[in-house]
Amino acid sequence: MKLYNYILSPSCYKVRLMAALIGVRLELRPVDFHPGGEHRGPELMALNPAGSIPILEDGDLVLTESSAILVYLAAKAAPEWLGSGKAEEAARVQQWLSFSGRLTASLGGARLHEMLLRPGDIGAFQAQGIAALRELEAGLFEQGLRGQRFLAADRPTVADIACFPYVALAPDGGVSLDPYPAIRLWSRAIRALDGFIEMPGIHRLHELKPEPHIEPGEA
Amino acid sequence: MTQDAMIDEWYPVGLVSQLDSFGRKTALMGEPIDVASDADGNARVTANGRTLPVCVRYGHVWSSLGQPQKELFAIPEADQPGRRFVDVGVVRVRCSPLRAVENFLDIAHFPFVHTDILGSEPHTEVQNYKVEIREDADEVWATQVKFYQPQAARSASGGITTEYMYRVPAPTCSVLYKTCPPRPGEWDVITLFVQPLAEDLCDVWPWMALFDDESSMTDLIHFQQTIFLQDRSILENQIPRLLPLDPGMEIPTRADLTSVAYRRWLKRHGYTYGAQLVAQ
Numbered sequence: 001m002k003l004y005n006y007i008l009s010p011s012c013y014k015v016r017l018m019a020a021l022i023g024v025r026l027e028l029r030p031v032d033f034h035p036g037g038e039h040r041g042p043e044l045m046a047l048n049p050a051g052s053i054p055i056l057e058d059g060d061l062v063l064t065e066s067s068a069i070l071v072y073l074a075a076k077a078a079p080e081w082l083g084s085g086k087a088e089e090a091a092r093v094q095q096w097l098s099f100s101g102r103l104t105a106s107l108g109g110a111r112l113h114e115m116l117l118r119p120g121d122i123g124a125f126q127a128q129g130i131a132a133l134r135e136l137e138a139g140l141f142e143q144g145l146r147g148q149r150f151l152a153a154d155r156p157t158v159a160d161i162a163c164f165p166y167v168a169l170a171p172d173g174g175v176s177l178d179p180y181p182a183i184r185l186w187s188r189a190i191r192a193l194d195g196f197i198e199m200p201g202i203h204r205l206h207e208l209k210p211e212p213h214i215e216p217g218e219a
Numbered sequence: 220m221t222q223d224a225m226i227d228e229w230y231p232v233g234l235v236s237q238l239d240s241f242g243r244k245t246a247l248m249g250e251p252i253d254v255a256s257d258a259d260g261n262a263r264v265t266a267n268g269r270t271l272p273v274c275v276r277y278g279h280v281w282s283s284l285g286q287p288q289k290e291l292f293a294i295p296e297a298d299q300p301g302r303r304f305v306d307v308g309v310v311r312v313r314c315s316p317l318r319a320v321e322n323f324l325d326i327a328h329f330p331f332v333h334t335d336i337l338g339s340e341p342h343t344e345v346q347n348y349k350v351e352i353r354e355d356a357d358e359v360w361a362t363q364v365k366f367y368q369p370q371a372a373r374s375a376s377g378g379i380t381t382e383y384m385y386r387v388p389a390p391t392c393s394v395l396y397k398t399c400p401p402r403p404g405e406w407d408v409i410t411l412f413v414q415p416l417a418e419d420l421c422d423v424w425p426w427m428a429l430f431d432d433e434s435s436m437t438d439l440i441h442f443q444q445t446i447f448l449q450d451r452s453i454l455e456n457q458i459p460r461l462l463p464l465d466p467g468m469e470i471p472t473r474a475d476l477t478s479v480a481y482r483r484w485l486k487r488h489g490y491t492y493g494a495q496l497v498a499q
Contacts, residue, residue, distance in 0.1 A: 006441075007441045007444060007445050008444055008445075008448055030435065030437040030438055030441055031437070032436070032437040032440060034308050034444075035234060035236075035237065035306060035307075035308030035309070035440075036437070036440075038437070114311060114313070115310060115311055115448075115451070116308075116309070116310065116311070117309060117311055117422070171452060171455070172451070172452065174313070200444070200445050200446075200447075200448030200449045200451075201448055201449070201451070201452050203332075203449075203452075204334065
């Protein structure tokens, strides 16, 4: 499986993270998104007329929507990440997968504007990002009342991976996560998953690493 | 705040490779400027109709709001055959331009911020190194800096003890010379060119001159962007926003010698755009 990848793209990171969590090997094809603008060049536009990355190729299959890529990886290697299939849970997974598009448009737009100087209305990006974060905070709080730590179930699903990166990187776009305790706990739960990988701006949980071994008398 | 002695310095304002006749609207020390190519394809920088000094070097267009007294600092390696020159691209950071440089000079944060790339626990010790303000060149230099790095460069395979030299030739620019894994005896050159937009906002233009015949250009760009973007979130959270030049709440340690010399050098020259002068 070949992933057209940009190291700073949260949408590409979703795919890398999902693959790492379920043990799927990806062949990475780096794309010079910035400063080169390679995703808008003829080779990649032929593959994805939308001019966006990630793009996943697996044989004849070409996928250009990150949620579809997550579902594909999970269906192939770890179907439990698609949810149990019960009506309410299946609907919640779909609800948050669609919702993740709003995070990309708002928090993702703010981040590109503030970090890589891409055009856009920063005030609108941030206001819509805050509205989305409030909705996510409420959703996670209600999940907590149901005794569930993740967006659709008591275990992580593709929906969590779809929403996590743009939320965790909100401060890059000038949107603080301080007001959202449920989001911070959820973010911590995701970062504590076995096989979790980081990206620039999303740090690993240092405190969960093994305690350093100190020889007696050394301290 | 005044624009002080820094007004006569050269600053990066754009990539030569991205110059066009439409122009790029940006800013220098609070003043809106326009960076474009003229009818002959030469770089032209204007501020409110006034034409500013221009110099094209190291992949970037440089300009100044004042009258630069000196040529742009020299990087002889930029003319050395066999090197690959990497335009890493602009990244905006909500921090003082001086803080961006100071962070670049620090090694102690490697294991914690660039974990498993430029440093790793438990290899956190910063060994003694030498720092001086070279009076002849009027530059800050740190030499004999050694640090254990799991993946020192894109071209490195496995951990090595890397040697560094740091150089500050201008208040918002730093040049780093670093062990070159494929060519022992040569130094890789990694620079941080910082464009001060405001006292607490800057555009950072990293640039590199490397010996590496293996990696693709995109891989080289991505390696450096990964490192710098790990720093960005830290830089945006430093308090106070401006770089303190007087001793106050901060307690420097031996590992911070380069930073101490950099601050002393800034203060000596009155380079205070982005600095905090009164201890709080």
